[in-house]
Amino acid sequence: GGAAAAPLLVVNLLVACMGGRKLRPSGQDVGALEQGQRGRFDVALPALPGQEAGAIGAAFNRMVGELSRHIETERRAVRAETQLSDSRELTRWIDHHIEQERLTIARELHDELGQSVTAMRSMATSIAQRSAGRDAQAEQAARLIADECSRLYDAMHGIIPRLTPLVLDNFGLADAITDLLERTRRAHPALALDAELALGNARVPADAALALYRAAQEGITNALRHGEATHLTLRLAGTADEVALLLRDDGRGLPEGGPPRDGHYGLRWLRERVEALRGSVTLENLPPRGAQLAVRLPLAPESP
Structure with a gap:
């Protein structure tokens, strides 16, 4: 805003100077100055006749060139900030959905699989107790199943906190x-x-x-x-x-x-x-x- 105001002032001064000095601007001169007054700085004045007018025109061209580069830099910065903001939002969106999926899996492990493993362990323990003294092979197999269920239950509860706290x-x-x-x-x-x-x-x-x-x-x-x-x-x-x-x-x-x-x-x-x-x-x-x-x-x- 402020950077663009100074060149507009210079454009107006240059117009006044050319009018006060009775310089006759060409159509190209007028077009460039009108563009500058409207805030367009991607234009340049041709070489103006006379030493003083020529120096003013050259200075004007240098100024609008610098300003054009400055405006383009600002535009790139705005675009970069917008892209960064979009990237942050995308990261947060992805992160949220990953965590939600982890939470769903953790709850299913805890509620569904956890209950199933607990039920299997209880049944295996019951079979082992009923088989004690009557069928050693069945008792041993049932106790192995119960032990494996306990190991699976502990492993599952170790996985859940890693999935989601x-x-x-x-x-x-x-x-x-x-x-x-x-x-x-x-x-x-x-x-x-x-x-x-x-x-x-x-x-x-x-x-x-x-x-x-x-x-x-x-x-x-x-x-x-x-x-x-x-x-x-x-x-x-x-x-x-x-x-x-x-x-x-x-x-x-x-x-x-x-x-x-x-x-x-x-x-x-x-x-x-x-x-x-x-x-x-x-x-x-x-x-x-x-x-x-x-x-x-x-x-x-x-x-x-």
Whole structure:
């Protein structure tokens, strides 16, 4: 707006100058000046007669050339911002539908398959009890089935939290992170794991809470699988304006050139998920060893 106003002023001054000096502009001159007065700066004046008029015309041409480039740069910036906004919305849409599908699968596993496995285990246990002392082979087979049902039930309940954190919907981010840490401790008894959860009164929307949970999940998995960490420190802090997750480990750190290839897509999707919420993700090595994952998400102010 302001950048375009100055050339319009110069165009008007040039018109006045040509009129005051009794210069007779050609049809091409008039056309260029009229275009400039209407805000069109992709035109140029031909060489004007006389030293003073020629200098003014040359200056005008340089000015409109610079302004044309400036306007085009602004247009490209607007188009890029629009495309970025569309990309963020697409990422959020895809992410939402993936999470909904995960939630559906998790609930079906919990409700349908879970009940079926429990029923089979009960029937197998009952058969084993009735066969005791009468049919050793049937009793052994029934107990094997019951044991396998127990193993399948435990494996299924290990899969469900990886598909979707049901505790997140029911109890919130802090409890979901606590549950994730407890499961990590049980799976890795030798791991030293420190945590500080200080969300305070921060109101974390569901999409931001899910992104932070997935960040913690991805960070812990990578630290143990790729970094061979023995000590993890997790910090979750919130203010009225921002919520941040910080995860540090004492593992081998990031290899030269970035994260390992088999962990690349998880981190890339995490970054896209967070950036779609206008947040940031940083992953860097720590001296003398280890790595740090930092995720920050802005919180929208509450409506008055």
